[in-house]
Amino acid sequence: MPDAYVIEVGGRTAGIVARDSNSRIFNFFSASRAFNVMEGQRFPDPLTAERMARTLAKNGSLPRQYKLANSRQDAAPRRFG
Numbered sequence: 001m002p003d004a005y006v007i008e009v010g011g012r013t014a015g016i017v018a019r020d021s022n023s024r025i026f027n028f029f030s031a032s033r034a035f036n037v038m039e040g041q042r043f044p045d046p047l048t049a050e051r052m053a054r055t056l057a058k059n060g061s062l063p064r065q066y067k068l069a070n071s072r073q074d075a076a077p078r079r080f081g
Helices: 033-038 046-059 064-070
Strands: 004-009 012-019 026-030
Touching: 004 046, 012 033, 012 046, 026 033, 026 046, 033 046
Parallel strands: none
Antiparallel strands: 004 012, 012 026
């Protein structure tokens, strides 16, 4: 299984998910301002991340229970370049 996947929604890149080197969890890295709310979120698999990105694109926000269950308040968001 690859270690990173591109997540696309509606023909645009939402971000990528990359497997954490120490676990089976995938971390989301936003590629578009519209998906910044997902930055740093952790997902059990790429399909779950894609579903959340589609929900965000459709509704303008993530489900409340998901935000609470997966918040990473102890870590600052990672940025590339």
